[in-house]
Amino acid sequence: MKDDLAKSCAAGTAVLVKVENVSLPTRLRGESRESSDMRLVRTIAAMAPLDLSPISKLGLETALSAMADATKAAIASDLACWRDWCQDEGMAPLPAGPEDIVRYVNALDARGKKPSTLARRIASLGSVHRVLDLATPASPTDAPMVRNALKGIRRRRGVSQRQAAPLRLGKALDPHIAQGFTLAALLDACAGDLQGLRDAALLSLGYDAGLRVSELTRVEAGHIDCQNDGAATLFIPYSKTDQEQEGAWAWLSAETVRRVQAWQAASGIQEGLLFRRVGIDRRRARPSGETADMTLITYSIGNTALTRQGVNGIYRRIAMTAYEQGLVTLPAGKLLEAVRALSTHSLRVGLTQDLFAAGEDGVGIAQALRWSSPATALRYGRKLAVRSNVAARVLARVRR
Template identity: 25%
Template sequence: MPLSLRGTPPASSPAALLELLARAGAEPTVVEATATWLMRRGSEHTRTAYAKDASWWLAWCAAAGTDPSAARPVNADQYDVALRESGLAKSTRARRLAAASSWYDYLVRAEAADRNPFLGMDRPSVSADDSPTRGMTPAELAKFLSYARSRESARTYALLVLLATTAARIGSVLDALVGSIGSDQGHRVIDLTTKGDHKKRFVLVPLAVESVEAYLAARGQAGADEYLFATRTGRPMDEPAAFRTVRRVAKAAGIPHAGQLSPHSLRHSYATALLSGGVPLADVQDAMGHADPRTTRRYDRAAGALHRSPSYKMQEEITKAMDALPTA
């Protein structure tokens, strides 16, 4: 029976990936280099994401009888074929291949491997002009949050409001500490770690402030160095739990496509609503933390719509200028 490359990853954490390597008989130098590679990935959630993606390659190698330390480019290509035949999205395939390639790059640099079998391979091209993520309209988002406010815990409501009003990535929010919340120039703010291990200050609008303050009041005494969205054990809520929460609340709230939503859908909804509402692209790009405006444009579902043609504005300018001409 062929290995399934969908569902729960073979390793769910950096520690689990290292255990997977040790059980497979990897050399100590490989295990040590892998641990260092993971530590260099940035935040805990980023390290976990890399560990999960890399573990699929190790699982495939075990099922195919391929020694990862001796893998050849043909094996990497066979793995890509297996990912495609599993029906995975191009973005998921590209991410898993990139993780495996990054791992080998570091092993080669650490002199724990001779080559990177993924080097130079053709990877799935992911369009910069389209986003497959499903979002919610403002009306659906209002229904979603209203249900959470009246029927869910204070923690769940605060989490969903924070995601919906900041467009922050779920990993950044789950990494936040209670002490990350503060004030700046009369605004309530929260400092989050973003892609590339950078710090970014996000505005907390009154709706978010109210929901977070209500949650912290219900939670009780919490130190500044404690995770904002902590579990009973004090550990941060994990991304799979947040994923399940979004779908569960959406389904209960009667959102039609609840089964296709994720925490990223709230980020998607933020961008789509603002771009459709006429907020300048540059402002939305800054809020989303996109380096390339084309990435932000993917969320503009009305891009190219005839009613938004700048030709109408051009007509206004021409007509205004013509009307200002002196009469003959």
């Protein structure tokens, strides 16, 4: 896109605004970027026993191709944890023995790891045994003592999982929302500059479609099909529950379409990834022929997708702004806790709870949000679902 230069005056201050489409550096945490395949292969190679028999290259490639990138990254992280524990214990990481795995599970339990985390790490350890043909005749993670150890921890500690704080719509959809962060409050807190237009479009589209962050960051301009009534449909080519990439569709409100179009008009993005990083550079400038100092604001639009950490940071930054502007009411001392509870899953949880509050059932909600089973939807909205279940509907008519 060509550079766009505009001048405006507000409260006597001259401002130059410049928009550039550039390749912003990707923000990384920790080690340098590498593919999920290479990271997992490197982790496995560092753990493999020296006397390991040759494995099938085709078998390894097939196993990797069957996994999602997020799954491979999680397995690599879990294996690194097991490797470090083995080093501390002075033992070889592979092949693992059932007794060693139980000791490992107990050590993680003592450190306060959740039962779901323990189960995932044991599953990852089982995966590497199968990939390296070490699961003969069966993986040590399937041993009865390992299963009993996990079962005992679940029974003692329970299996309830910490849920992301919901970002519900607010407004008049549910009068029971009295305080806390809502989507409406965050949208009102979005500024009218380039970054604010992107943030508002990101929030609005993510809520309407109930997107996972992996889906939200992959939305492209061409995925949106506008309708005559102002609404639109969004094509979702890939998701966590659609590994074969059959694709799915979601509905977008007319309000969301307007916000997306405002972001596109300001950014010049008409194809490719819709949500990208926006860099802001503010500095003093005195253009030729001008007598007064001016503020030059340069907005740099990246070419790569936002990261999970980037989206999480956007939500929390806007939440702080909403609170500072008086758009949100929170109990004294609860601000930081409420902000930290927000995550990339908050919009999806919020939409689920709003649909339950509106009286929709778990099956319909699971279909709308592309879950393979209503069980997850019921877990997110189990408290609100009570107000629309059969007992509530029948008794509300006779016990007034």
